Amino acid sequence: MSADELDMNRFSNLLTRCIDWFYIKPVARIVPRQTFRYGAVGALNLLLTWVLYYLANHFVVRDRFVDMGVISVSPHIATLCVIVPFTFLAGFYLNRNVAFTRSPLRDRTQFVRYLLSWGGSLVINYALLKVFVEVLGFWDTPSQMLASVIIVGYSYLMQKYFAFRGCEE
Numbered sequence: 001m002s003a004d005e006l007d008m009n010r011f012s013n014l015l016t017r018c019i020d021w022f023y024i025k026p027v028a029r030i031v032p033r034q035t036f037r038y039g040a041v042g043a044l045n046l047l048l049t050w051v052l053y054y055l056a057n058h059f060v061v062r063d064r065f066v067d068m069g070v071i072s073v074s075p076h077i078a079t080l081c082v083i084v085p086f087t088f089l090a091g092f093y094l095n096r097n098v099a100f101t102r103s104p105l106r107d108r109t110q111f112v113r114y115l116l117s118w119g120g121s122l123v124i125n126y127a128l129l130k131v132f133v134e135v136l137g138f139w140d141t142p143s144q145m146l147a148s149v150i151i152v153g154y155s156y157l158m159q160k161y162f163a164f165r166g167c168e169e
Contacts (some may be wrong), residue, residue, distance in 0.1 A: 117158035
């Protein structure tokens with residue numbers, strides 16, 4: 001194992017221990033540990049998404065349309081395009097190494113399946129942003145936050161029963 005792999009292993013083990021520290025009796029009786037871990041890493045990734053969306057929207061895209069030559073992309077969709085590589089990789093890492101660690105699927109299979117389930121989330125996110133911002137006239141960042149909250153259920157089901165299938169509680 002390389003030094004980078006060891007560091008990433010240490011980080012995921014530390015994060016898992018921190019999350020499990022909050023897994024106390026009242027919660028433990030109701031929520032399975034894996035679901036609790038998924039909720040925690042999902043919340044971390046959601047927070048990362050919101051922070052990156054805000055920063056990219058206001059400091060990279062700067063609330064302007066992006067001219068791509070053939071088409072012009074609206075600011076909220078351009079911002080989404082800027083943040084997706086970061087949130088995709090963070091989400092895959094956290095889910096694979098903290099929430100669904102016991103999946104019998106190979107790493108490559110998990111990655112491809114996660115990519116497919118994430119693609120579905122991205123399509124839903126895109127559609128919701130179009131509706132919230134362009135049809136209903138909501139502000140960009142709150143629209144992204146609302147879309148994220150709506151997507152959580154779909155995402156959990158796809159990851160548990162498709163991307164990391166076979167992972168026991």
